[in-house]
Structure formats: C-alpha cells, structure tokens
Amino acid sequence: xxxxxxxxxxxxxxxxxxxxxxxxYTNYSPAYLQWYRQDPGRGPVFLLLIRENEKEKRKERLxxxxxxxxxxxxxxxxxxxxxxxxxxxxxxxxxxxGKLQFGAGTQVVVTP
Amino acid sequence: xxxxxxxxxHSVIEKGQTVTLRCDPISGHDNLYWYRRVMGxxxxxxxxxxxxxxxxxSGMPNNRFLAERTGGTYSTLKVQPAELxxxxxxxxxxxxxxxxxxxEQYFGPGTRLTVT
Numbered sequence: 001x002x003x004x005x006x007x008x009x010x011x012x013x014x015x016x017x018x019x020x021x022x023x024x025y026t027n028y029s030p031a032y033l034q035w036y037r038q039d040p041g042r043g044p045v046f047l048l049l050i051r052e053n054e055k056e057k058r059k060e061r062l063x064x065x066x067x068x069x070x071x072x073x074x075x076x077x078x079x080x081x082x083x084x085x086x087x088x089x090x091x092x093x094x095x096x097x098g099k100l101q102f103g104a105g106t107q108v109v110v111t112p
Numbered sequence: 113x114x115x116x117x118x119x120x121x122h123s124v125i126e127k128g129q130t131v132t133l134r135c136d137p138i139s140g141h142d143n144l145y146w147y148r149r150v151m152g153x154x155x156x157x158x159x160x161x162x163x164x165x166x167x168x169x170s171g172m173p174n175n176r177f178l179a180e181r182t183g184g185t186y187s188t189l190k191v192q193p194a195e196l197x198x199x200x201x202x203x204x205x206x207x208x209x210x211x212x213x214x215x216e217q218y219f220g221p222g223t224r225l226t227v228t
Binding site for chain 1 (some may be wrong): 116143145147153154155156157160162167168171203205207215216217218219220221222
C-alpha cells in the first residue's frame with residue numbers, strides 16, 4: 001500500500017541555521033508533491049508545489065527537491081527564524097483532481 | 113478575499129447524536145474538499161466536490177457520513193449517528209476552477225469534533 005514517511009521526531013534548530021526535512025514515499029509514483037505548514041489550531045497553509053519533472057523549486061528562504069529515483073523530497077528552510085516554528089506536512093500526490101495524501105508531518109522548533 | 117471558513121470551531125456530542133459541520137469555501141472556488149485528522153494520525157482525504165457534484169468520495173468512512181454542496185457554494189458534512197471513533201479535526205479546503213492538479217488548496221481552521 002502507499003506509504004508516506006516524515007520524521008516523527010521534532011527538529012530543534014538554532015535561529016539562522018538551515019532546517020532540512022525529509023519526506024519519503026513508497027509503493028507509488030506521485031506526479032507532484034506539495035508542502036504545507038500547519039500551526040497549532042489552524043489548517044494547513046500551502047508553501048510549495050513541485051512536479052515530478054522538476055528537480056528543485058525555491059521560494060524566498062524555502063527550497064524543495066524531488067528525487068523520483070530515491071522516492072524522496074527534501075524541504076529546506078534557510079536562515080531559519082523562530083517564526084518558522086511549526087509542523088511541516090508533505091503531500092506526494094498522484095490524483096489529478098487534487099486529492100491530497102499527507103504525511104504525518106515534522107515539527108520544527110527554531111530557538112533564538 | 114475571505115478565506116475558507118468552518119462552523120462550528122468545536123463540537124462536543126454524545127455517541128448516537130447527529131452533528132452537521134459547515135464549510136464556506138473561497139468565493140469562486142469550484143473545488144471543495146473535506147479531510148479529517150484523527151488523534152495521532154495524518155490528515156486523511158474524505159471527499160471532493162466539483163461545484164455541486166461529488167467527484168470523489170472514496171475516503172468517506174461509512175454511510176453514517178453524508179456530505180452535500182447545494183448550489184455549488186457552501187458544503188455540509190453530517191455524521192449520523194456519531195460514534196466515538198469519529199472524534200477528530202475535520203478540515204475543509206477549496207481550490208480554483210479547473211482540475212485540482214496544480215492548484216494550491218486553501219484550508220479552513222477545522223472543526224474539532226469530540227464524541228463522548
């Protein structure tokens with residue numbers, strides 16, 4: 001069955017450093033992959049989308065890579081700030097109508 | 113532009129009762145999705161509307177759940193009768209017209225449902 005794995009342990013990082021999150025998927029080939037941010041008590045907020053034929057995507061301090069051979073996406077937050085503290089969800093998805101399949105998320109804690 | 117709104121924010125009901133959740137998508141968004149997160153698990157898809165039509169309801173757990181989207185605007189999700197395992201946070205999301213393939217989804221704040 002399709003499986004999405006994100007590191008369940010919280011990532012504690014010092015302000016200014018780069019946070020790197022991993023999303024691995026098995027038993028399917030997603031056509032695209034989205035990353036969302038979720039704060040406590042709120043719904044997920046879209047950050048980035050990358051397609052299977054794209055290797056890398058950037059948006060301000062965020063960078064996403066998509067390696068279809070390794071079946072993995074890496075999500076980087078450079079020059080991290082305390083305001084970046086949140087849970088980050090990956091959604092490698094095959095559905096052309098947009099049905100999202102989420103990983104469980106990785107919590108990031110950025111300390112000053 | 114107003115975001116996706118959901119009502120109520122929190123509902124506590126007893127097992128066997130009925131609850132109706134409401135979602136108002138962003139105006140002009142034809143795609144409307146319902147998702148659910150139960151305790152300790154990932155967010156799971158429930159169903160997808162395109163305008164007033166159900167495009168995909170493969171994630172609906174059972175026939176105790178009924179979703180509607182009258183007139184292609186707001187949507188309701190009714191649980192009748194509620195069971196303990198229905199407890200969780202129910203999210204609604206919407207996205208622009210056309211296929212959902214490359215469009216970001218805008219999520220509401222969720223409704224926390226507690227069944228006792």
